[in-house]
Amino acid sequence: MTGAGPELAWRVAGGVADPELPMVTLGELGMVRGVECDAAGGVVVRLAPTYAGCPALAEIRADVAAALRAAGFAPVRVVTVWSPPWTTEWISAAGRRKLADAGIAPPGPVPARGGGPVPLVLGARRPAVACPRCGGRETEEVSRCGASLCTALWRCRACREPFEHLRGV
Amino acid sequence: MNDEAWGVPEAEGGRWAFGTGFADPLHGVDVAVPAGVDGAELARVCVALADDALVGAQRLAEWVTRAPEIEIELALANVGLDLLGQARLLYTRAGQVDGSGRGEDAFAFTRSAPEFRCLRLAELPRGDFAFTVLRLLVLSSARLAVLERLAGAADPVLAAVAERGVAEVAYHRLFAAEWVVRLGDGTAESRRRLRRAVVEVEPWLGEVVDDRVGAGLGVAAGAVRAACARDWRRVGEEAGVRLPLPAPWDRAPGGRAGVHTEHLPVLLAELGSVAREHPGAAW
Structure with missing residues (x-):
């Protein structure tokens, strides 16, 4: 070496x-x-x-x-290393591009958390996620949990295809 | 199984699943206890929070192959997996600081029910879907309040586990809350089921909201009650049901003192069956 x-x-x-x-x-x-x-x-x-x-x-x-x-x-x-904890903010631009190319919508920005309690926000519209196949913005969440711990299931209303979305955490 | 074929580092000896196998989840983390931290108290808190998580994860895993839809099954299993991950870290930490040197498997598989310190609500049988999501809402509201405060704990390992856990448990709470609202705002049948679930969880709420699990590590008295009051009011208004906040608990010995329902020994018997039949097995 x-x-x-x-x-x-x-x-x-x-x-x-x-x-x-x-x-x-x-x-x-x-x-x-x-x-x-x-x-x-x-x-x-x-x-x-x-x-x-x-x-x-x-x-x-x-x-x-x-x-x-x-x-x-x-x-x-x-x-x-558990601290500081990993968040999806650590994923590089190249990583996000490769995820999208593979049909997995990359995570959006994660709001910074102050020291206080995490508020419970009900009925909030999920931030729009672009379809990784056709680029359409008319998409909807099907399930908050997908096939692995880090993904959610989404569906595109334009091309009708289901896709996975890496949840922003 | 040949270690080399798995590419397992020599130092980890090829151990992989129970008895076998999971590598230490705190592998390579500095394990020293900081000056001024009471190791016994730290271990007590870690075990109690790990027991809630392990027992809760086991109940959620019972939905696998039984959930109404595959997406729900995945969601419940993934919530359980998050909790299991927290349990593994917390047991490992407890074994490091309580002087026993026990590993996570010893905590999970070799203790009897009276040695467990979980809240009794966590150990009640799986119930129907309404009971499952309502219980998850109750337990995750309370757990989130505790973890948010322990993220500032003097022990860096517990603080790191808590900080990571906050993001996970906030998600569990949202998943559960949204389902409680959908059931309350759904059909006559779903409302009936939700109202029945409220009646079923009610006797166990006192122990949850007046839980003093983190008191020795600086979690303020009343913090859990205040957080539960806020969350349950918000969800109850949307769902059209009242989630009653119980009167101050009378401190009769409960799960935190090792007093459990008849359901916990049955759960533990199944959970530890492979470990008991094949002690030290490796594959």
Whole structure:
């Protein structure tokens, strides 16, 4: 391992595909928070999980460790970072584009939360989500929970196609 | 199963599902207890909140293959999965700070009912869909109020779990509230079911609104009651039903003291059956 360690480690860890959303990488999702290399070729990677209950978490950690070992790093440590918590704001522009290309409407902006209680807002219109297939804005939410923990089910009234929407959290 | 084929890091030994398997959810997190934090009290709070989540998740999972629509089934299962994730982190934290060194599986699978500290409302049988969404509204209003305050806890691990949990539980509350409104504002049958659910949850509300679970870690007395009053009034007005706020609870020992209904042992028997039959199993 040479002096190019940190950039290489960042590229390798960030380049691992997400097991639930394989069209995007962990780097594009904003899950890689940091890498630290030592002179002996070891590396520590800091990963921020998306959801506490994400069933893919152990698999993600294993994938990252395997990729780094394959790139010549040893020993490899993957450290979990819960704070500051991951939000969809961490997803990069490239990640959002790839999600849309794969038929998953990317999350919209998330209102910043102050320190106070989260208000319960009933009957609020969901912010418009553009159909990732035809671009139409006449869309509606079918279900708040989709096939995975992070997605909701939507439908486009223009092209009649259902699509998934990565919920903004 | 060959570890290499799974690409599991050597250090994690290939463990994957129960007994086996989940890697420590706090893997790699700094586990030191900050000076001035009472480890025993911290563990008590973590266990109580984890028990609410684990038992609640198990009841929600009972809807899988039984829900009225597949979207509802997914939604209920996903809410349960969020809670299970919170439970795993909280149990792991409790085992780190209570001096026992127990892992999450020991908390989940090897304790008997009197050792659980969940609210009794969480353990009542699944009921119908109206009962399920009304109970979810009640429990998530209260849990959200506690987590919002624990997000500022002195223990950084609990604070981080709470901060992440706030976003999740706020979503559970909204999902439940919208369904309560739809049932109350729906057909004669859905209104009848919702009103029946109100009667069914009412005896258990005192323990929820006067819960003092986070008191030792700075959650102000009355914070949960105030939050529940606000949320339930708002939902009740929209749904056309009254969600009664109970009189101050008489402090008879309840779930937080290990006194439970007859339903919890049955739930735990099923939950821990694989763990008991195959102790330490790995696959």
